[in-house]
Amino acid sequence: xxxxxxxxxxxxxxxxxxxxxxxxxxxxxxxxxxxxxxxxxxxxxxxxxxxxxxxxxxxxxxxxxxxxxxxxxxxxxxxxxxxxxxxxxxxxxxxxxxxxxxxxxxxxxxxxxxxxxxxxxxxxxxxxxxxxxxxxxxxxxxxxxxxxxxxxxxxxxxxxxxxxxxxxxxxxxxxxxxxxxxx
Numbered sequence: 104x105x106x107x108x109x110x111x112x113x114x115x116x117x118x119x120x121x122x123x124x125x126x127x128x129x130x131x132x133x134x135x136x137x138x139x140x141x142x143x144x145x146x147x148x149x150x151x152x153x154x155x156x157x158x159x160x161x162x163x164x165x166x167x168x169x170x171x172x173x174x175x176x177x178x179x180x181x182x183x184x185x186x187x188x189x190x191x192x193x194x195x196x197x198x199x200x201x202x203x204x205x206x207x208x209x210x211x212x213x214x215x216x217x218x219x220x221x222x223x224x225x226x227x228x229x230x231x232x233x234x235x236x237x238x239x240x241x242x243x244x245x246x247x248x249x250x251x252x253x254x255x256x257x258x259x260x261x262x263x264x265x266x267x268x269x270x271x272x273x274x275x276x277x278x279x280x281x282x283x284x285x286x
Contacts, residue, residue, distance in 0.1 A: 165195035
């Protein structure tokens, strides 16, 4: 009986892939269809504070640190924000939202090389799940465009920023992602 209880608890534990699957099921239930989520509804974007309860306790703690970092950026405390993002990654190295926030931080600081590096990591962590990616897509495209523009690669940046504007005009209309818009 003890073994069965521990197996049941292990099966019920919410881990990051399970959370992504649950989000996909909710998406399918709300939108309908069998193909699963391939695109978020027009204008729908990821807001990190809305998902800080997802995942195991380590992921939740890490995501709360990301929210604290975004709050610090909103309060014009970029060094505190940076320390929160770095601590979020130490807490959970697989948290794509920490890398996404860091990419935004470095894009805002005109450090395009670091922005692109963290953006690549965020995208590699988001793509395999597929369920959370549609809501992150405008940010991934827009941040890449913003960083490329900062690097002087306007020809490459233009289509990405245009796509981000099309997907989420209320957030990406100005070609930038404020900490408050990601929070």
